[in-house]
Amino acid sequence: MKLKISRGELLTGFQRVQGVVEKRNTMPILSNMLFEAKGDQVILFATDLEIGIRGTYKAEVSQPGGVTVSARKLYEIVRELPEGTVTITSNDEHRVEIEAGKSEFKVLGLPPQEFPAMPTVESEPLMPMDRKVLSDLIRKTVFAAGDNNARYILNGLLVTLYTKDKKRFLRFVGTDGHRLAVIERQLDDGKGRGLPQEQTAIIPKKAALEIKKLLEENEEGPELGVSKNQMIFKRGGLLLLARLMEGSYPNYQQVIPKENEKRVAVNKAELEGALRRVSILSREKTSAIKLALEPDTLTLSSSNPDMGEAKETIAAKFGQEGLTTGFNARYLLDALAAIDAEEAVLEFKDALSPCIIRQPDDPDYLCVVMPMRV
Amino acid sequence: MPPTILHIDMDAFFASVEQRVNPALRGKPIAVCGANARTVVLTASYEARAYGVKTGMTLPEARGLCPGLIVVPSDHERYTDVSRRLLTIYQDYTPLVEVFSVDEAFLDITGSLTLFGGGEAIASAVKHRIRREMQLTASVGIAPNKILAKLGSGLKKPDGLVRIEPQDVPMLLEDLPVKELCGIGPNLERALADMDIRTCGQMGRTPVERLIGRFGIIGHSLKAMGRGQDDRPVVPTGEEPEAKSIGHSMTLARDVRRPDEIEHPLIELSEMVGRRARRNRYGGNVVTLTLRYADFQTFSRQRRLQSFLNDGMEIYLAARRILGTVRLEQAVRLIGVSLSGLIPDTGQLPLFETDQRRNRLLATMDGINDRYGEWTVRWGTLIAGHPHKAVISPAWRPKGVREYH
Numbered sequence: 001m002k003l004k005i006s007r008g009e010l011l012t013g014f015q016r017v018q019g020v021v022e023k024r025n026t027m028p029i030l031s032n033m034l035f036e037a038k039g040d041q042v043i044l045f046a047t048d049l050e051i052g053i054r055g056t057y058k059a060e061v062s063q064p065g066g067v068t069v070s071a072r073k074l075y076e077i078v079r080e081l082p083e084g085t086v087t088i089t090s091n092d093e094h095r096v097e098i099e100a101g102k103s104e105f106k107v108l109g110l111p112p113q114e115f116p117a118m119p120t121v122e123s124e125p126l127m128p129m130d131r132k133v134l135s136d137l138i139r140k141t142v143f144a145a146g147d148n149n150a151r152y153i154l155n156g157l158l159v160t161l162y163t164k165d166k167k168r169f170l171r172f173v174g175t176d177g178h179r180l181a182v183i184e185r186q187l188d189d190g191k192g193r194g195l196p197q198e199q200t201a202i203i204p205k206k207a208a209l210e211i212k213k214l215l216e217e218n219e220e221g222p223e224l225g226v227s228k229n230q231m232i233f234k235r236g237g238l239l240l241l242a243r244l245m246e247g248s249y250p251n252y253q254q255v256i257p258k259e260n261e262k263r264v265a266v267n268k269a270e271l272e273g274a275l276r277r278v279s280i281l282s283r284e285k286t287s288a289i290k291l292a293l294e295p296d297t298l299t300l301s302s303s304n305p306d307m308g309e310a311k312e313t314i315a316a317k318f319g320q321e322g323l324t325t326g327f328n329a330r331y332l333l334d335a336l337a338a339i340d341a342e343e344a345v346l347e348f349k350d351a352l353s354p355c356i357i358r359q360p361d362d363p364d365y366l367c368v369v370m371p372m373r374v
Numbered sequence: 375m376p377p378t379i380l381h382i383d384m385d386a387f388f389a390s391v392e393q394r395v396n397p398a399l400r401g402k403p404i405a406v407c408g409a410n411a412r413t414v415v416l417t418a419s420y421e422a423r424a425y426g427v428k429t430g431m432t433l434p435e436a437r438g439l440c441p442g443l444i445v446v447p448s449d450h451e452r453y454t455d456v457s458r459r460l461l462t463i464y465q466d467y468t469p470l471v472e473v474f475s476v477d478e479a480f481l482d483i484t485g486s487l488t489l490f491g492g493g494e495a496i497a498s499a500v501k502h503r504i505r506r507e508m509q510l511t512a513s514v515g516i517a518p519n520k521i522l523a524k525l526g527s528g529l530k531k532p533d534g535l536v537r538i539e540p541q542d543v544p545m546l547l548e549d550l551p552v553k554e555l556c557g558i559g560p561n562l563e564r565a566l567a568d569m570d571i572r573t574c575g576q577m578g579r580t581p582v583e584r585l586i587g588r589f590g591i592i593g594h595s596l597k598a599m600g601r602g603q604d605d606r607p608v609v610p611t612g613e614e615p616e617a618k619s620i621g622h623s624m625t626l627a628r629d630v631r632r633p634d635e636i637e638h639p640l641i642e643l644s645e646m647v648g649r650r651a652r653r654n655r656y657g658g659n660v661v662t663l664t665l666r667y668a669d670f671q672t673f674s675r676q677r678r679l680q681s682f683l684n685d686g687m688e689i690y691l692a693a694r695r696i697l698g699t700v701r702l703e704q705a706v707r708l709i710g711v712s713l714s715g716l717i718p719d720t721g722q723l724p725l726f727e728t729d730q731r732r733n734r735l736l737a738t739m740d741g742i743n744d745r746y747g748e749w750t751v752r753w754g755t756l757i758a759g760h761p762h763k764a765v766i767s768p769a770w771r772p773k774g775v776r777e778y779h
Contacts, residue, residue, distance in 0.1 A: 148679055150691050178725055255725050286722075326721070
């Protein structure tokens with residue numbers, strides 16, 4: 001294999017695979033990526049057997065071929081190279097040589113046959129998505145999903161496609177058993193022809209986070225699809241496949257309170273600041289804070305028997321009889337971070353019932369947080 | 375006044391308790407073993423020790439040495455109960471009693487010397503009461519610190535009483551192998567031997583820089599130990615720092631190769647861990663699985679979870695996921711499950727009704743088992759097996775998170 005490629009193109013490709021390659025050393029070859037040169041392009045593929053990412057990058061290939069090599073090391077090398085052209089060759093012993101300017105690297109690789117095969121994409125119809133819409137769907141729910149939760153299925157996002165009044169909607173749900181976020185977005189008319197009327201899938205949180213990263217590259221034209229056992233994200237020559245999670249997702253609709261009549265509107269930045277400050281002195285590891293609602297104020301407080309205590313009062317129009325409850329400050333901060341408005345609305349029923357957090361101008365988004373006994 | 379510390383070590387504790395309860399066992403070689411036939415000898419009576427039977431031997435090994443050996447399954451409730459009663463005796467002489475394990479305790483009697491007429495007088499009184507009230511014997515060491523007191527109690531077993539005076543220390547330690555000191559296990563012993571340090575005298579003369587260079591911060595303690603110095607206080611039971619983990623392990627009825635054969639004991643151990651965490655109102659977010667192969671090679675793998683939990687089911691699910699990442703190279707002999715990253719119950723309420731119901735169910739089960747004994751109500755999966763009786767861990771304490779019975 002021999003090729004010339006621009007350092008910028010290579011860096012983009014290497015960056016994209018970093019999040020997918022396996023960090024734990026269960027199967028050493030999974031910390032490698034597959035590097036293939038053919039035609040006028042380089043194909044990069046990495047997988048942890050749950051998620052696979054494959055991208056194509058423009059290159060001048062003088063001798064086609066392939067090799068698998070440490071994804072981390074090659075990324076570190078290319079990151080430090082100056083702008084310009086990089087020459088990459090590999091020999092029969094699968095040693096990869098990287099030359100750029102005055103630098104020269106030789107990195108040991110393995111034959112490409114040893115790398116897991118790229119999964120084939122079944123010819124499922126993909127739906128074209130607005131970049132901002134897909135980004136919101138993920139960003140506003142992924143924080144609530146589990147991270148290494150003992151209940152495996154909660155480490156995923158529930159994705160539902162449904163049709164109402166001949167219009168297509170996509171709904172994302174994330175929960176870790178303590179909090180929940182739900183968002184719905186209508187898909188543009190006319191898009192997604194050939195898609196089923198209804199479809200449900202649970203996608204791994206890691207895949208959602210990788211897609212979110214790819215969307216931050218600000219390139220338009222993402223497409224999304226779900227086949228029988230995998231989720232497909234496509235954008236031009238870039239493809240991310242994730243194995244769907246199997247299991248039954250909890251009945252989330254049941255836990256969205258219907259009778260939370262005690263509403264309070266607060267300045268989001270002010271509440272976030274107060275939460276961060278007060279939680280500094282909350283009991284270690286729990287971030288437990290107390291929240292006291294009065295007709296015109298909201299008082300946050302924390303206390304730690306070994307440390308001390310903190311208190312902060314902010315203005316908030318509650319206009320009802322008082323209510324005192326407790327929360328994990330981190331859960332509230334995560335929910336507020338997903339609100340794209342100056343004001344956030346909190347809705348309560350009583351001290352031990354879940355609280356709803358809403359964005360005033362977005363009726364199709366809400367987050368539910370269960371209180372703590374403090 | 376220099377401190378006066380007693381170390382009280384019960385003689386052949388489990389075996390003596392069994393012989394006290396069952397007169398037919400008195401004067402006979404007996405070995406107390408775990409409830410299942412494959413565990414090792416936990417304690418041998420002095421009659422059995424005369425044949426060479428030692429703690430840690432497998433049953434066939436022990437029977438090979440002593441054909442008439444009577445094997446008694448251990449009854450931990452009995453031993454922990456005796457241990458609690460011994461504690462009340464000790465506490466009549468000083469409030470500073472540190473329960474070191476189920477059959478050992480340190481007493482700081484510095485403040486009660488004049489009241490009871492000296493160290494020997496207290497030691498004799500304690501021994502006398504143990505004999506009269508419990509029909510058991512103990513060996514006692516009296517010394518200015520814990521390490522020497524512990525050494526003293528081991529010098530004349532059984533029923534010994536040894537006082538170690540500061541002036542005796544250099545001679546006593548000069549040729550004493552380092553492994554005789556409490557805190558020096560086989561690994562440390564080997565590492566010291568690699569540095570040509572075999573006796574306490576040698577360890578005490580080794581320049582501290584050399585010990586620190588090899589062992590880091592504990593180099594200081596090793597040097598001090600070699601010279602019979604020890605400034606660790608007697609920490610009264612109940613005031614020890616909070617537990618770092620809650621764990622249980624068991625030797626399987628036979629070595630197993632297939633991961634699915636480990637499932638049942640895994641559920642059982644996870645339930646025990648969850649139960650103990652709930653009893654003490656702790657939650658943990660790290661689950662550790664320990665496996666010991668047939669050749670005694672032992673290793674652990676752990677998993678950090680997102681939330682703090684104490685439901686045996688969730689502990690089991692995490693342990694099973696860990697097991698899924700292990701490729702078993704040999705048959706498994708022992709498994710252990712533990713929960714760490716402990717914090718007092720957070721008070722976080724669950725969002726889902728099913729979880730809320732689950733919490734109520736666990737509280738109800740705990741209530742019944744508190745009242746009518748462990749495993750009175752248990753999950754259907756555990757009905758078939760013989761519920762495991764916990765082995766008393768070296769970290770057993772009469773109360774708090776370490777207690778289990």
